[in-house]
Amino acid sequence: MVADWAAQFRARGIEVVLSPLREEAIEVFRAYGARDDAVVYNARGTA
Amino acid sequence: MPIEVVGGLDGQLESKFLAIGQNIRVCGPRRRGGVHDAEQPVQATYDFNRQIFEEDRAIVEVQKPENLPLDPKIEVNIPADPQLRRLPAGPARPRPQPLLHRMIPGAVMDTTALATAFGAHLPGWVAAELETVRRSFRPTTTASASPTGWPTRNHRENTGGPFAALVVESATGRLVSAGVNVVLASNLSSTHAEVTALSLAQTRLGAWDLGGPGLPDLELVVNWRPCVMCYGATMWSGVRRCSSRVTAPNSRS
Numbered sequence: 271m272v273a274d275w276a277a278q279f280r281a282r283g284i285e286v287v288l289s290p291l292r293e294e295a296i297e298v299f300r301a302y303g304a305r306d307d308a309v310v311y312n313a314r315g316t317a
Numbered sequence: 318m319p320i321e322v323v324g325g326l327d328g329q330l331e332s333k334f335l336a337i338g339q340n341i342r343v344c345g346p347r348r349r350g351g352v353h354d355a356e357q358p359v360q361a362t363y364d365f366n367r368q369i370f371e372e373d374r375a376i377v378e379v380q381k382p383e384n385l386p387l388d389p390k391i392e393v394n395i396p397a398d399p400q401l402r403r404l405p406a407g408p409a410r411p412r413p414q415p416l417l418h419r420m421i422p423g424a425v426m427d428t429t430a431l432a433t434a435f436g437a438h439l440p441g442w443v444a445a446e447l448e449t450v451r452r453s454f455r456p457t458t459t460a461s462a463s464p465t466g467w468p469t470r471n472h473r474e475n476t477g478g479p480f481a482a483l484v485v486e487s488a489t490g491r492l493v494s495a496g497v498n499v500v501l502a503s504n505l506s507s508t509h510a511e512v513t514a515l516s517l518a519q520t521r522l523g524a525w526d527l528g529g530p531g532l533p534d535l536e537l538v539v540n541w542r543p544c545v546m547c548y549g550a551t552m553w554s555g556v557r558r559c560s561s562r563v564t565a566p567n568s569r570s
Contacts, residue, residue: 271545279559282552283528287560295540302472302479311478311500 437503437513440476443467443495468540471497471510480510480541484518484527487536487558494518511539511547515554528555536560 272278276286302308347365349357446467468479477498484493496514500506515537519525527535536558537551543559551559 271542271548275543275548279552283557284552285558287558289561298469298479301469305472308472309475309501311506313506 435505437499437505437508437516439495439497439499439513439517440471440474440502442470442474443497446470447495467497476502477508477510480539482510482514482540483538484514484556485536485538487534489533493535494521507546509544509547511537511543512550515550515556519554524555526555528557534558 276288279286347362347369349359349362467481471477471481472479477500480498482496485491486493494514494517496510496512496517498510499508499513515527518527518535522532524532534557535555537554537556538560539547540561542561543551
């Protein structure tokens with residue numbers, strides 16, 4: 271992802287509203303990554 | 318033995334099938350004249366060949382050779398061709414699926430096996446969640462795009478990854494569509510939550526341009542920063558606003 275993705279959105283008339291990172295969001299991904307039975311759908315097999 | 322030959326087959330053609338190395342069954346008319354069949358009754362050969370031709374009659378009679386792609390440049394060019402010419406040394410190496418019509422001049426490609434439509438559906442629990450939200454009078458965005466809400470349930474339900482997205486009217490918050498990641502359920506790698514929500518909004522409104530004339534400003538609400546595919550999908554969709562609940566690095570990168 272390009273670093274200026276939000277600026278590029280704005281340049282095309284798309285307003286970007288970013289909320290601060292929340293701990294509970296990280297926790298969801300931590301729980302997802304901790305699963306040993308989850309299918310990670312990375313078709314390039316580099317996960 | 319990867320190939321089963323029933324009836325007769327000339328040596329050149331048989332070697333091509335063997336080169337393909339697939340589990341296929343090849344049927345052809347049986348020839349006579351060898352020492353091995355000198356003692357066999359000729360009627361058995363007639364019967365066998367009649368059966369072979371009858372099985373293929375319907376296919377042969379609908380073939381239209383004039384419709385074959387006579388210009389090789391208008392044929393589908395696939396990477397399998399050069400790979401087929403470089404046959405692997407060992408049997409364990411994966412081989413590309415060949416197109417038989419390129420191996421056998423004059424054969425007609427079977428287009429009936431090609432898919433002509435695709436689609437995806439939201440899992441049933443999303444509708445139930447929406448009904449719960451409606452009854453509780455909570456803002457839909459809070460309930461669904463919250464990382465502890467639908468994203469968590471979505472990966473636990475094995476529908477896809479922990480992602481949810483909404484399309485809402487920016488001014489009023491009115492819900493236009495709700496989506497979750499349904500990659501695993503749909504077997505479509507592009508059905509991320511953002512693509513699902515945008516597609517459902519476009520389907521509902523009957524418009525490929527969500528920023529088109531007569532429509533209110535629409536906003537895509539996501540629970541995580543978009544991936545590169547969804548970034549492009551959002552830009553092409555016509556929404557006027559993208560709000561992200563978190564700004565962490567992209568989990569799919």
